[in-house]
Amino acid sequence: GAGVSQSPSNKVTEKGKDVELRCDPISGHTALYWYRQSLGQGLEFLIYFQGNSAPDKSGLPSDRFSAERTGGSVSTLTIQRTQQEDSAVYLCASSLRGGSYNLPLHFGNGTRLTVT
Amino acid sequence: GENVEQHPSTLSVQEGDSAVIKCTYSDSASNYFPWYKQELGKRPQLIIDIRSNVGEKKDQRIAVTLNKTAKHFSLHITETQPEDSAVYFCAASNGGYQKVTFGIGTKLQVIP
Numbered sequence: 001g002a003g004v005s006q007s008p009s010n011k012v013t014e015k016g017k018d019v020e021l022r023c024d025p026i027s028g029h030t031a032l033y034w035y036r037q038s039l040g041q042g043l044e045f046l047i048y049f050q051g052n053s054a055p056d057k058s059g060l061p062s063d064r065f066s067a068e069r070t071g072g073s074v075s076t077l078t079i080q081r082t083q084q085e086d087s088a089v090y091l092c093a094s095s096l097r098g099g100s101y102n103l104p105l106h107f108g109n110g111t112r113l114t115v116t
Numbered sequence: 117g118e119n120v121e122q123h124p125s126t127l128s129v130q131e132g133d134s135a136v137i138k139c140t141y142s143d144s145a146s147n148y149f150p151w152y153k154q155e156l157g158k159r160p161q162l163i164i165d166i167r168s169n170v171g172e173k174k175d176q177r178i179a180v181t182l183n184k185t186a187k188h189f190s191l192h193i194t195e196t197q198p199e200d201s202a203v204y205f206c207a208a209s210n211g212g213y214q215k216v217t218f219g220i221g222t223k224l225q226v227i228p
Contacts, residue, residue: 033215042220043160043205056215058117091159104150105216107159 002026004108006092012114013082021077021111025094032069033105034077038088046090049075050097082115089113118143120208122219129196130227137222139206140188146210149182149189154203154221163204164191196226 005024013019025032034046045059049069060066064082069075079086089112093105119142129135141149150165166173166180166189173180177196182189193200206219 035218043218045215045217048215104162104165105152105160107161109159 004092004094004106006090006108006111008111009109010112010114012116015084015115016081018078018080019082019113021079021090021092021113023075023077023092023094023108025073025075025092026106027073028096029094029106030072030097031095031105032075033093034067034075035091035093036088037091037110043091046077079113082113084115087113087115118146118208118210118214118217120206120217120219122206122222124222125220126223126225128225128227131196131198133196135193135196135200135224135226137191137204137206137224138188139190139208139219140186141208141217142187143208143210144184144187146187146208148209148216149180150207150209150216151180151191152205152207152218154205156202160205193224196224198226198228200224201226 007022030051032049036044036046047067048056064080067077089110091107091110093107095105096103122139147168151163152160153163154160164175164178164180166182171182177194179192203221203223205221207216209216
C-alpha cells in the first residue's frame with residue numbers, strides 16, 4: 001500500500017523566502033509528526049498532531065515555523081523568511097494510535113531543503 | 117517532558133561481533149520503546165519495539181531489553197554483518213496521546 005508521501009523531495013530557496021512542505025500520511029493514521037534532521041545529526045522534533053487534539057508545537061524552533069493539518073489528513077509545514085540554518089531534511093511520519101500505546105511510526109522520504 | 121539519552125554516538129565492531137546500544141529515559145510513565153534504523157540517505161525504519169509489560173524481545177539477530185526500574189533499555193545485535201552499518205535511534209513514548217521522543221542516534225560501522 002501507499003506509504004507516507006512528502007513533496008517536494010528537494011527544495012532550493014533563497015534566504016528570506018517562504019517555503020511550504022507537504023506531507024500525505026498513510027490513510028487512517030491519526031498521528032502525524034514533523035522532524036528536522038540536519039546533516040549527520042539526529043531527529044529534532046518539531047510538531048505532533050494527534051486526531052482532533054491540540055497539536056504539540058513544543059519543538060518549533062521559532063515563530064517563523066508553523067504547521068497545519070487539514071481534515072485530519074494532509075499536513076503542511078511552513079517556514080517563513082527562511083535562513084541558512086533552516087537547511088536540513090524535513091521528515092514527516094504518521095502512525096495509528098493503539099489504545100494506550102503509540103504504534104510504530106512510518107516515515108516519508110523527507111524534503112531536503114537548501115537555503116542559499 | 118520526556119528526555120531520551122543514547123550512547124555511544126559512534127560504534128565500530130568487527131563483522132561477526134556483537135553490538136550493544138544503550139538508552140535511558142526520564143519519564144517513568146513511558147510505556148513504548150521502539151528502535152529505528154536509518155541507512156545512509158534513506159528514511160528511518162522500525163526494526164524492533166518493546167512495550168513496558170515485557171522485559172525482553174528478540175527477532176533473529178536483534179534483541180531489545182528493558183529495565184523499567186532503572187529506566188533504561190538496550191539494543192543488542194549479534195553476529196553483525198556489513199549491512200547492519202547504519203544509524204540507530206532509540207525512542208520512548210508515554211502513551212497514545214504523547215509524542216515519541218528520540219535519542220540522538222548511534223552510528224554503527226561493521227568492519228568486514
